[in-house]
Amino acid sequence: MIPLIPLAILIVTSYLIYYHVIEPYFLSPLSSIPNANLTSPLSSYWIDRKRSTGTEVLVIYALHQKHGPIVRLGPKELSINSLHGLRVIYTGAFEKHSFYNDFFVNFHTENLVGMVHNAPHAHQKRMLSKIFSKSFLQESSDLRTISKVVMSERVMPILKKAGESGEVVNVLPLFQALGMDFTSSFLFGLRRGTAFVLNIPEWKMWLEEYERFKFMSREKRYMGFIEGWCLGLCEQTEKFKEQDVSVDEEKLPSTSPVVYNQLRQSLLTQKEYDPRPLNLAIASELLDHLVAGHETSGITFTYMMWELSQHPELQAELRKELLTLSPSLRYSDIDGEKPLASPSAIDALPLLDAMVRETLRLHSPAPAQLPRVTPATDNGTSLHGYDNIPGGVKVSSTAYSLHRISEVYPRPLEWLPQRWLEAGDKIHDMRRLFWPFGSGGRMCLGSNFALQEIKLVMAAVYSNYTTSIVDDEGIEQDYAFIALPRGRKLMLRFIQVGE
Numbered sequence: 001m002i003p004l005i006p007l008a009i010l011i012v013t014s015y016l017i018y019y020h021v022i023e024p025y026f027l028s029p030l031s032s033i034p035n036a037n038l039t040s041p042l043s044s045y046w047i048d049r050k051r052s053t054g055t056e057v058l059v060i061y062a063l064h065q066k067h068g069p070i071v072r073l074g075p076k077e078l079s080i081n082s083l084h085g086l087r088v089i090y091t092g093a094f095e096k097h098s099f100y101n102d103f104f105v106n107f108h109t110e111n112l113v114g115m116v117h118n119a120p121h122a123h124q125k126r127m128l129s130k131i132f133s134k135s136f137l138q139e140s141s142d143l144r145t146i147s148k149v150v151m152s153e154r155v156m157p158i159l160k161k162a163g164e165s166g167e168v169v170n171v172l173p174l175f176q177a178l179g180m181d182f183t184s185s186f187l188f189g190l191r192r193g194t195a196f197v198l199n200i201p202e203w204k205m206w207l208e209e210y211e212r213f214k215f216m217s218r219e220k221r222y223m224g225f226i227e228g229w230c231l232g233l234c235e236q237t238e239k240f241k242e243q244d245v246s247v248d249e250e251k252l253p254s255t256s257p258v259v260y261n262q263l264r265q266s267l268l269t270q271k272e273y274d275p276r277p278l279n280l281a282i283a284s285e286l287l288d289h290l291v292a293g294h295e296t297s298g299i300t301f302t303y304m305m306w307e308l309s310q311h312p313e314l315q316a317e318l319r320k321e322l323l324t325l326s327p328s329l330r331y332s333d334i335d336g337e338k339p340l341a342s343p344s345a346i347d348a349l350p351l352l353d354a355m356v357r358e359t360l361r362l363h364s365p366a367p368a369q370l371p372r373v374t375p376a377t378d379n380g381t382s383l384h385g386y387d388n389i390p391g392g393v394k395v396s397s398t399a400y401s402l403h404r405i406s407e408v409y410p411r412p413l414e415w416l417p418q419r420w421l422e423a424g425d426k427i428h429d430m431r432r433l434f435w436p437f438g439s440g441g442r443m444c445l446g447s448n449f450a451l452q453e454i455k456l457v458m459a460a461v462y463s464n465y466t467t468s469i470v471d472d473e474g475i476e477q478d479y480a481f482i483a484l485p486r487g488r489k490l491m492l493r494f495i496q497v498g499e
């Protein structure tokens with residue numbers, strides 16, 4: 001008679017070897033895809049180590065250079081670097097990976113960034129799509145008023161003072177604050193929005209809290225400093241909706257809380273079947289906008305100014321283009337009551353557009369993996385000729401690697417805005433592969449808002465100043481999910497140009 005215990009051990013061991021070695025290494029539909037590392041079919045340890053040391057983005061780029069557009073990072077994880085991959089995964093609306101739910105849900109309450117499933121996501125996105133469309137934003141009188149106040153009364157006077165005194169400016173925190181003031185004013189109205197540009201020491205304290213917040217668990221984040229701050233803004237907005245005046249704010253024009261109102265009204269109509277408490281559903285969504293809005297645009301401003309500061313000849317070319325605006329964004333035109341140049345006129349400037357694009361290409365604020373999961377379908381998914389990829393496989397692309405495909409972007413490591421103006425037929429592929437805001441149904445909600453804001457601010461700065469670098473130590477990007485300069489600073493000098 002065969003002893004039972006050794007037999008059981010043999011069966012279990014054979015099963016484990018089959019399941020964890022033979023199947024993933026030799027039999028899985030993923031087994032013929034190039035491996036990132038010898039251990040990748042067996043365990044995620046190798047790629048997780050790269051993740052934990054912050055080198056994942058650069059490692060994935062190097063892997064694609066070596067192995068081509070598809071690489072296996074773990075037993076059930078692939079990285080794809082091609083237009084084909086973008087079409088299949090992102091235009092194909094694969095659902096988000098649970099990573100988003102862990103890192104982006106605020107108040108234990110779901111929002112657009114953190115939602116994994118497509119159906120509730122699409123429902124909530126429809127509530128907000130119109131007010132973030134390019135045409136709505138360009139025509140919005142609220143956003144025009146906000147732009148006028150934030151530019152003419154806040155940031156440009158600060159730069160003027162710095163220009164006159166020769167004071168060196170750390171542009172990263174100042175322009176991140178600007179991103180926050182723009183976004184919060186559009187969300188809550190000018191009077192309830194922030195004015196951090198005018199109080200940089202307070203802003204730096206907020207940033208310190210936020211650096212901690214980014215690495216906290218959902219539980220730790222719950223009703224801490226940042227969530228409490230956002231809930232406070234929502235409560236103030238609700239309280240002053242009827243009567244939008246208080247003594248110390250009389251000087252500020254009143255604008256509507258465009259996003260707050262739209263979201264609240266839309267969520268109210270589905271109150272019976274949405275289990276989320278209304279105030280937390282609103283606060284969770286709006287906190288994501290505040291977070292997404294300040295850091296990413298602050299990074300874009302910083303790198304565009306850094307690149308331009310190294311190219312005085314391009315600053316001069318840009319200024320020539322900017323002076324075709326009527327009214328211009330020179331101090332003589334933006335001081336006083338006159339309206340600013342129209343967003344559509346600024347948007348139509350080709351060199352400015354090329355410079356903003358090139359900055360978002362080379363210095364993407366969100367350069368890391370945007371992970372999705374393959375759906376469970378009868379025939380599986382096909383990617384780059386590898387068929388029958390089963391459901392539940394984590395698949396992702398990165399803006400960092402896509403933006404360095406040299407067949408589409410020759411000399412990919414150089415900041416060459418002219419590439420967007422001289423591309424000829426190649427422009428179609430360049431635009432399709434341009435991925436700073438992601439693509440498909442989960443693409444950035446605020447991309448039009450961000451572009452309108454970035455173009456206005458950069459146009460106003462370079463209509464009036466030349467910039468030069470005083471200290472750029474630590475300027476290389478820290479390739480986390482959001483890629484700030486490692487040194488968290490860029491010191492520039494602003495010199496006013498004559499009329």
Ligand code: HEM
Pocket residue numbers: 112113125183288289290292293294296297300364365366370371435436437438439441442443444445446447449450
């Ligand atoms: C230069 C500025 C910005 C960049 C580079 C950027 C980048 C991105 C990226 C890459 C995503 C996609 C994430 C994914 O698919 O996993 C995203 C999503 C999102 N962004 Fe932005 N963003 C910017 C500005 C903004 C602003 C100003 C707002 C709001 C006012 C905003 C709100 C959002 C929201 C709500 C989502 C989630 C969209 C969804 O899942 O449907 N972003 N952003």
